Amino acid sequence: MTAPAAPVKIRLREVRKAFDAKVVLDGLDLDVLAGESLVILGGSGSGKSVLLKHMVGLLRPDSGTVEVDGVELGGLRGPDLTSFRRRFGMSFQEGALFDSMTVRENVAFPLQRAKWPKERIAERVAACLEMVHLEGAESKMPAQLSGGMRRRVGFARAIALEPQILLFDEPTTGLDPVIKAVIDELILELQQKLESTAVTITHDLASAWKIGDRIAMLYRGRILACAPPEEFRNSGDARVQQFIRGLPSGPLTET
Numbered sequence: 001m002t003a004p005a006a007p008v009k010i011r012l013r014e015v016r017k018a019f020d021a022k023v024v025l026d027g028l029d030l031d032v033l034a035g036e037s038l039v040i041l042g043g044s045g046s047g048k049s050v051l052l053k054h055m056v057g058l059l060r061p062d063s064g065t066v067e068v069d070g071v072e073l074g075g076l077r078g079p080d081l082t083s084f085r086r087r088f089g090m091s092f093q094e095g096a097l098f099d100s101m102t103v104r105e106n107v108a109f110p111l112q113r114a115k116w117p118k119e120r121i122a123e124r125v126a127a128c129l130e131m132v133h134l135e136g137a138e139s140k141m142p143a144q145l146s147g148g149m150r151r152r153v154g155f156a157r158a159i160a161l162e163p164q165i166l167l168f169d170e171p172t173t174g175l176d177p178v179i180k181a182v183i184d185e186l187i188l189e190l191q192q193k194l195e196s197t198a199v200t201i202t203h204d205l206a207s208a209w210k211i212g213d214r215i216a217m218l219y220r221g222r223i224l225a226c227a228p229p230e231e232f233r234n235s236g237d238a239r240v241q242q243f244i245r246g247l248p249s250g251p252l253t254e255t
């Protein structure tokens with residue numbers, strides 16, 4: 001007997017997005033299943049960050065649809081869009097901590113914006129820092145932290161409002177191999193603790209195999225392949241193989 005398939009959490013259909021003449025997403029279809037950890041691979045500039053921003057409604061498609069829990073984002077405006085976004089915790093590629101704020105203030109930021117009472121904010125900040133194993137760092141400034149610790153503060157801020165969906169844009173870029181492995185473990189740990197759905201963009205194949213229940217590859221504005229790690233690695237698609245092996249020549253062309 002096969003287990004029933006998990007419901008679809010995020011459904012993208014025929015999503016098209018161009019910036020001026022440059023078509024970035026070109027009729028893209030993708031389902032992110034509830035509770036899974038999906039990894040998105042793709043070349044530099046292939047549109048991975050643009051894709052992630054469509055999931056959370058930070059960018060809108062020129063055509064096509066993005067649905068989360070069956071609700072189409074295109075119809076949401078103002079306060080509806082704001083409360084919708086609270087389902088997401090996003091760790092941006094740019095890292096984006098507020099340099100002039102302490103760790104505590106950084107993590108408290110989304111809670112203050114959501115108008116949480118002061119006492120609950122203090123409690124939640126402490127709980128989030130504990131979840132990313134940064135207890136005691138409340139009063140530090142971002143400049144005093146290592147790269148790995150800064151990422152963890154970003155994660156703590158992303159999980160503050162207990163999101164159902166976690167989005168990580170290149171969470172390990174620029175970190176050494178040991179810290180990378182620590183961050184990979186943390187992504188899985190957070191996803192499991194929060195029982196959330198996770199979408200992670202990475203260039204790092206070792207991370208992809210470790211954290212992905214399924215791996216998707218973005219190429220020329222569409223999903224070229226999407227499968228569990230083992231199946232993905234054994235893909236008969238020559239473009240997937242060139243990407244995995246990092247071969248300088250082959251069927252992949254720069255976009």
Ligand SMILES: Nc1ncnc2c1ncn2[C@@H]1O[C@H](COP(=O)(O)OP(=O)(O)OP(=O)(O)O)[C@@H](O)[C@H]1O
Pocket residue numbers: 019022024042043044045046047048049050051093
């Ligand atoms: N707001 C924007 N306005 C104009 N062009 C944009 C905008 N955002 C992205 N682009 C363009 O869309 C393309 C895809 O960008 P994107 O940042 O999604 O790539 P990526 O796959 O995340 O790359 P990287 O691996 O370097 O992070 C690029 O050519 C980029 O210049």
Ligand SMILES: [Mg+2]
Pocket residue numbers: 048049050093169
């Ligand atoms: Mg990017």
